[in-house]
Amino acid sequence: MGTGYVGLVSGACLAERGHQVTCIDIRPEVVQEINAGRPPIHEIGLDKLLRSARDKGMLSATTDAKTAILDSDVTLICVGTPTVDGRMDMSQIVAAAKEIGSALASKRGYHVVAVKSTVLPGTTEGPVKAAIESHVGRKVGDGWGLCMNPEFLREGRAVEDFRVPDRIVVGVTDSMTAEVFLNVYADFTCPKLVTTPRTAEMIKYVSNSLLATMISFSNEIGNMCSAVPGVDARLVWKGVHLDRRLTPINGQVGGAAGVTEYLWHGLGFGGSCFPKDVAALRSFGRTVGEQTRMLDAVLDINADQPLRMVALLEKELKLAGKTVAVLGLAFKPGTDDLRESPALPLVAELRRKGAKVLAHDPIAMPHAKKRPEFRDVVFAEGWEEALKKSDACCLVTAWPEYRSIQPTDFLKLMTRALVIDGRGVFEPAAMAAAGVVWRGVGYTPEFT
Numbered sequence: 001m002g003t004g005y006v007g008l009v010s011g012a013c014l015a016e017r018g019h020q021v022t023c024i025d026i027r028p029e030v031v032q033e034i035n036a037g038r039p040p041i042h043e044i045g046l047d048k049l050l051r052s053a054r055d056k057g058m059l060s061a062t063t064d065a066k067t068a069i070l071d072s073d074v075t076l077i078c079v080g081t082p083t084v085d086g087r088m089d090m091s092q093i094v095a096a097a098k099e100i101g102s103a104l105a106s107k108r109g110y111h112v113v114a115v116k117s118t119v120l121p122g123t124t125e126g127p128v129k130a131a132i133e134s135h136v137g138r139k140v141g142d143g144w145g146l147c148m149n150p151e152f153l154r155e156g157r158a159v160e161d162f163r164v165p166d167r168i169v170v171g172v173t174d175s176m177t178a179e180v181f182l183n184v185y186a187d188f189t190c191p192k193l194v195t196t197p198r199t200a201e202m203i204k205y206v207s208n209s210l211l212a213t214m215i216s217f218s219n220e221i222g223n224m225c226s227a228v229p230g231v232d233a234r235l236v237w238k239g240v241h242l243d244r245r246l247t248p249i250n251g252q253v254g255g256a257a258g259v260t261e262y263l264w265h266g267l268g269f270g271g272s273c274f275p276k277d278v279a280a281l282r283s284f285g286r287t288v289g290e291q292t293r294m295l296d297a298v299l300d301i302n303a304d305q306p307l308r309m310v311a312l313l314e315k316e317l318k319l320a321g322k323t324v325a326v327l328g329l330a331f332k333p334g335t336d337d338l339r340e341s342p343a344l345p346l347v348a349e350l351r352r353k354g355a356k357v358l359a360h361d362p363i364a365m366p367h368a369k370k371r372p373e374f375r376d377v378v379f380a381e382g383w384e385e386a387l388k389k390s391d392a393c394c395l396v397t398a399w400p401e402y403r404s405i406q407p408t409d410f411l412k413l414m415t416r417a418l419v420i421d422g423r424g425v426f427e428p429a430a431m432a433a434a435g436v437v438w439r440g441v442g443y444t445p446e447f448t
């Protein structure tokens with residue numbers, strides 16, 4: 001139920017594993033696209049997977065929740081749980097639960113409802129259970145079961161993450177539900193952690209909050225390193241990661257320059273999860289009488305990073321009347337998602353300072369053109385055009401095609417080659433040697 005990033009990817013991947021899947025959504029246009037074999041979202045590998053599942057008769061989509069629920073054994077709730085004023089908005093999840101309850105009222109045979117959406121501790125056993133029970137007319141355990149199954153996939157790598165997860169967490173209170181539900185994941189060989197619904201809910205928030213904390217910590221340290229002549233943050237992270245406690249046992253480290261992802265300076269985190277989940281956990285902490293000094297700092301540091309990019313630019317030129325190329329609008333590469341992208345506060349600040357913005361993104365431009373925040377942004381066909389018509393360049397999203405831009409391209413295309421790198425994409429020494437003025441957010445190379 002809910003065919004966004006989580007619902008559609010889960011549905012397509014479970015169909016691949018041999019389950020019969022019906023995707024339910026309230027948006028008829030989305031249902032139509034799925035039935036036509038076209039994913040309404042951009043995810044690597046999803047179009048092929050969806051078409052294959054549909055062609056084999058393993059997956060279809062509908063707006064008719066009741067029929068779909070009556071014809072199935074398990075329902076995964078994958079609707080949105082946005083934050084409004086920093087608090088989790090439960091309206092979609094409660095509406096979905098009521099609909100499931102109404103359908104289950106006439107159902108024979110055991111049915112398991114799993115909350116896959118990210119929800120605060122107590123939500124599954126509180127409002128979700130209450131909404132289902134009040135409509136089904138039977139208590140949980142009487143013909144139906146309830147569990148919590150957080151999802152850890154990343155946008156842009158969602159199919160790969162779902163196919164090969166690090167772990168599967170299930171929060172459940174009775175063995176019958178655990179047995180039926182774990183059958184869904186029978187083919188997955190990763191560690192499976194069975195716990196209570198409240199602990200499962202908390203695991204999801206703590207996972208996201210820890211990763212967000214690592215990013216803000218790296219940014220605070222990167223900013224500090226930048227302020228000390230002769231300290232190179234990239235080498236600082238390399239040196240720190242040579243500690244075996246931070247480097248995985250097999251010696252494989254992800255991320256740039258041999259540094260574990262999430263411990264790397266830059267523009268900060270965006271997307272539909274980290275900002276909302278840290279904010280929701282912070283307000284949850286207050287409701288249980290706990291201070292959240294770390295989480296407060298994580299969000300404060302993150303809000304500052306895009307503004308630092310503008311401050312770096314202003315050291316090099318007066319922004320009023322100038323044109324700035326913004327390369328990348330999506331909150332990260334591999335997705336067309338603009339939710340909470342650092343490009344949003346960056347563009348707003350550039351406009352506030354009187355600069356014109358000429359933007360490019362390989363995938364997200366059709367969405368960006370519809371956003372009111374980008375109303376007076378001009379869009380370029382390609383990065384070459386953006387650079388040619390600009391006085392400076394801000395690299396926001398580390399798309400592979402931007403990684404291949406050479407120092408000579410900046411020199412050839414721009415009147416003055418001035419680049420502010422928000423993602424540590426370019427090699428500072430090569431840029432400097434070629435004569436490009438290169439600055440990094442949270443990073444000043446050792447040799448400057």
Ligand SMILES: NC(=O)c1ccc[n+]([C@@H]2O[C@H](COP(=O)([O-])OP(=O)(O)OC[C@H]3O[C@@H](n4cnc5c(N)ncnc54)[C@H](O)[C@@H]3O)[C@@H](O)[C@H]2O)c1
Pocket residue numbers: 001002003004005006007024025026027030078079080081082092095096099116117118119151152153154155272273
């Ligand atoms: N996006 C991610 O990478 C990700 C990863 C892990 C967990 N999560 C969590 O999973 C949940 C879903 O996230 P998403 O990004 O897939 O959301 P989304 O906004 O992309 O999709 C939600 C979908 O639910 C549909 N919907 C709303 N109410 C419905 C109802 N009553 N019946 C049927 N459909 C309904 C909407 O039309 C929409 O298509 C959220 O709680 C999110 O925090 C997201």
Ligand SMILES: O=c1ccn([C@@H]2O[C@H](COP(=O)(O)OP(=O)(O)O[C@H]3O[C@H](CO)[C@@H](O)[C@H](O)[C@H]3O)[C@@H](O)[C@H]2O)c(=O)[nH]1
Pocket residue numbers: 118151152153154155156208211215255260261262263264266267268269270271272273274331332
């Ligand atoms: O070293 C890093 C790594 C990431 N980011 C930024 O952090 C944000 C989130 O990135 P990522 O974690 O790759 O994407 P999401 O799709 O938002 O995935 C996160 O949020 C999901 C939704 O809850 C979880 O399921 C995933 O496990 C969790 O990684 C993006 O803006 C990235 O640019 C950094 O700034 N520095």
